[in-house]
Amino acid sequence: MSLEPFFNRLRSDLEGAKRDRLYKNELILRSPQQSQVSVGDGDKSTLINMCSNNYLGLANSPELVAAARHSLLTDGFGMASVRFICGSHAIHKELEERISQFLGTEDTILFSSCFDANAGVFEALLGEDDIIISDALNHASIIDGIRLCKARRLRYLNNDIEDLERALKETSGARTILIATDGVFSMDGIVADLEKICRLAERHNALVLVDDSHAVGFIGPSGRGTPALFGVQDKVQIVTGTLGKALGGASGGYVSGRREIVEWLRQRARPYLFSNALMPAICAAALAAIDLAEGGDQLRESLARQTARLRSGLSRLGVKLGGNAHPIVPVLCGEAHLATELAGHFRENQILAVPFSFPVVPKGQARVRMQVCASHSEAEIDQVLTAVECFPSLEALKEVA
Known part of the structure; x- marks a missing residue:
């Protein structure tokens, strides 16, 4: 059997994308x-x-470049291992503790990216007896992470609290309910109404997960993000975020929240277990970025x-x-x-x-x-x-x- 029909289809699809002005250079x-x-x-x-x-504006900050350069000389280039084998460096723990202190959470776990963090968190924590309720405009990484999980999925209209309440009324019998939302929706710059979301979550005994990638560092008091903006840090059990935007713009993501959640993710989150540890120089620059953001x-x-x-x-x-x-x-x-x-x-x-x-x-x-x-x-x-x-x-x- 020839493979040419497959490649013909790809060529046709590419030409169609160019014709429709959807091709991305x-x-x-x-x-x-x-x-x-x-x-x-x-x-x-x-x-x-x-x-x-x-x-x-920290991506080319002299302070971050200096921190990364120093780490290269003292900690080496890469870890060449996943965290649970021999990939955990002292600077990884230092950064995890610093993120927890910055966000006011109990513990933090680092991932290669926030996409990986969102890809790992749902499958590790939830199963077929649970329900996830997701905002319709959530980031692709949340959508893909939910697809990997066996939990039942419900969706509510973007930032629509009445529609969220409608979805919550459909969760009878669920072992665990989790509401997932972006803190800021990246295509529109809309800030999620976390105060009302958390109020509903409390009423229905639901967990709240917030992806704060487009907020941490510059939204809320001292840049601590949307939970801090609304004063609901104690009502958001899981925060995911990135080091690849306001906090230096390199790579790396995290899940931060309750200690039990983070500890279990270290045992079961597949992107964490099967991906190399972050480059130490990125961690060093991220530590400098958090200091600059906190006082920024x-x-x-x-x-x-x-x-x-x-x-x-x-x-x-x-x-x-x-x-x-x-x-x-x-x-x-x-x-x-x-x-x-x-x-x-x-x-x-x-x-x-x-x-x-x-x-x-x-x-x-x-x-x-x-x-x-x-x-x-x-x-x-x-x-x-x-x-x-x-x-x-x-x-x-x-x-x-």
Whole structure:
């Protein structure tokens, strides 16, 4: 039997993605991750970077680079082992304890990424006698993690507390109920209403899991995230998060929460048991990042100020935005071709912003998602606003439903 039909199908699907403007090209950077980046596509241009998760501007911080360099010299390059064999270094425990102290939790376990953390947590903790209730706009890693679990699955409309209550009423007879939600929904910058979610969870004896990847470091008091923002740290039993966004932007994720939960994950979470331990230099830089975030009120003030400048300016131009106040600033375009056109116009004006379309977002909900970081200047934000003002299809943007 020939394999050619399989490869013909892939070629056809790829051509279809290009034809429908859904094909994703990867931009090659020739500089560190920062507010302006150099790209390597021949023109060697410098672009204002409006699509990085580098919220606090720490990805190229001298303090983080110095911490990582020192760790390379003292702790080596890699662990070459999983944690339970010979991959646990003292710096891993130090980082886990520091994350717990920062978030106000009992214990923390590190993973290679937050995707791995979410892939491991549900299957290890829940079984066929349990129920998971998931927000409709949760991150793909939560969705995939739930798919690996044998628990019954229910879904509620995004941040819709009445629909969550409806789902909770369908959980009769369950051994354990767990509500899973993003702290901030990454495609829109919407902050989950954790106060009401936790109130319902208490009423129905449900656990609460929050993926706080787009919040930790810059949302809430001292950047401790959405549970701290709403004052519900003691009502959220499981927090997952990443070191790959505001806390340095490298890699690594974690599950933080009740000690019994974390201890059991060390025994049963498959991505933890079967993946190499984090590179020590990443842990060293993350420790420095948490220190900077905890004392980073000036960084958070700058981030909030530039976010407000961008959002208010776009609103004055009549552009429809997603979310509210968060540095994720999605310009809603509706159709993929308009999002692609806007991103191309940005590029012509030395601005890097990427279009998001199906399958990343539902069909008809394409957007250009911009993200502000603390190191953006007023001049850079104003350059973005000027580019939108002269966008040839601005009137079409204004008409997006």
